[in-house]
Amino acid sequence: MTDTDLVQFRTLIEKEIEEILSRMPFLREEAKGNPYSCSIGKVSWMDSQNDKGISEQLLRESKLRLEKLRNAQMRIGNGTYGSCIRCGNPIAPGRLKIVPEALLCIVCAEKKK
Numbered sequence: 001m002t003d004t005d006l007v008q009f010r011t012l013i014e015k016e017i018e019e020i021l022s023r024m025p026f027l028r029e030e031a032k033g034n035p036y037s038c039s040i041g042k043v044s045w046m047d048s049q050n051d052k053g054i055s056e057q058l059l060r061e062s063k064l065r066l067e068k069l070r071n072a073q074m075r076i077g078n079g080t081y082g083s084c085i086r087c088g089n090p091i092a093p094g095r096l097k098i099v100p101e102a103l104l105c106i107v108c109a110e111k112k113k
């Protein structure tokens with residue numbers, strides 16, 4: 001992993017974090033649900049409950065991802081970013097481009113399954 005790569009991944013991670021943060025308030029509102037918006041009858045009430053469930057799940061996933069991305073930022077800071085936490089081998093840059101918060105190399109990730 002070169003310094004240029006690191007800068008690139010740091011930017012990528014920052015962008016992802018920003019995107020999640022900008023989505024959070026909306027998801028939070030949705031996850032709360034709005035009891036006053038369902039005066040149209042049972043079907044739409046069920047719809048809104050359903051949406052609420054999806055939003056809650058999305059919110060949970062976003063928080064989890066945010067944590068992982070912050071962790072990746074930390075690892076960039078202390079110089080351990082891009083190394084597999086299990087075997088210590090470098091994680092392929094192609095993999096990090098898709099999953100910048102990846103902790104495992106592709107081999108260990110496959111074994112985990």
Ligand SMILES: [Zn+2]
Nearest residue numbers: 084087105108
């Ligand atoms: Zn590994």
